[in-house]
Amino acid sequence: MRLFVVLFALAGIAFAEDAVPEAAAPLDSAHLLASKSSLSQYAVEGMDFVLEYHLHNVRWEKIAPGSEVTHAVTVRPRTYGGYNNTAAxxxxxxxDEAKEVRVGYTSASGEGYIFRLKDYERRFxxxxxxxxxxxxxxxxxxxxxxxxxxxxxxxxxxSTISKKSK
Structure with missing residues (x-):
């Protein structure tokens, strides 16, 4: 009997809903997943550092479903030292009829280091x-x-060996 009560309580907790209703987005509105990644292995002073942005379409009618849009940005660091790569x-x-702008953020790789050009050439x-x-x-x-x-x-x-033997 105790086991039955415990299982019933756990099932009630598992299937319970919050009392606070959330403002659900309409099903026909666009949803984008965004990510940011570095294509360059090292950030080096005076050399190109390539960042790539991916936008994955979940529900945007103007782009094919499940497709991705990528955009690459090339940055050239001017000085060496630490940097913070924040989210975009x-x-x-x-x-098309929406009045409010939807805001999203990309992933961020965090902190990194920009190598001096001399150190990079010496090391690599x-x-x-x-x-x-x-x-x-x-x-x-x-x-x-x-x-x-x-x-x-x-x-x-x-030829010299054959002449000597004769």
Whole structure:
């Protein structure tokens, strides 16, 4: 009996509704989901830093349902140091007849650091890769010269050996 009362109370709590009615948005109005992301791996002083904004359509009739609109913004940081990447504000009218503007916010990546150009080049420059590629590009000419020399050297060695044996 106790178990029955506890289960009944839990079911009542689970299916209970709030007494305060919420102003529900009409079903035919637009709903947009917005996000903001960085396409650049590092923010570097004097180099391009690309931010991409995604707008996902949930219920906007003028855009195909489930489609996305993207917009990329290129920013070039002037100085190095810490920065705060805040959320962008998206404002739109939910329908053509709407009087009130709907406000939304994008996701924010938070704080980051802008590297000095010197430090970035020192840390991430591909010096070893450049030398390796240069060495690999030099190998074919040397290999061709060595092959030519060894084939001619073997040709002359055979003739000198055969003359001595006679």
């Amino acid at each position: 504000v998206v404002t739109y009218y939910p329908s 420059s591909p010096k070893a890769y450049v030398w390796l590629i240069s060495a690999l590009m030099c190998l074919p000419p040397f290999a061709l010269i060595y092959y030519s020399w060894s084939s001619k050297a073997n040709l002359y060695k055979d």
